[in-house]
Amino acid sequence: MSKRAVVYARVSTEEQGKGYSLATQIESCRRYAAEQGHSVVAEFTDMYSGTELDRPGLTDLYRFIEGRTADLVIVHDIDRLSREVSNQAIIEMELSRAGLKLDYVLGQYADTPEGELLKLVKSGIAQYENRQRVERSRRGKRGRAEAGYVILPTGRAPFG
Secondary structure: OOOEEEEEEEEOOHHHHOOOHHHHHHHHHHHHHHHHOOEEEEEEEEEOOOOOOOOHHHHHHHHHHHOOOOOEEEEOOHHHHOOOHHHHHHHHHHHHHOOOEEEEOOOOOOOOHHHHHHHHHHHHHHHHHHHHHHHHHHHHHHHHHHOOOOOOOOOOOOOO
16 A cells, blocks of 8 residues: 655755765655655755754654654664664654654664664664764864864864
């Protein structure tokens, strides 16, 4: 049976949004929907950290589904929905309460205890990878500052 699908794609920054990641995520989700026989009725994107719950595109998605005009949300991969295990659970709970199923193009998680465990493990790995990346970035910035290199502002307060 054909379902009405909503696509959600996310990158962490506006700079990343200028690249190809959003477009390739959306195309991947569209292809998945077509393969499953679903019709895409809306697409939402964010250029916002996956560690945050308050994201403009996610908020727009919630508003859209209030009208119950969709049956399913498709996301390319688990870390595109969230990079925090607790936030992942909250988003999934909200979508479930709205009566929507959530599918990931990369990784089909059965509605079983084993499927839930696998999803939790993959979500935990995404959270771990993100924290490692943040630590490496901070360490690199600190090293540059201590070495006397000027760090140009990027819209955020300069480091150091």
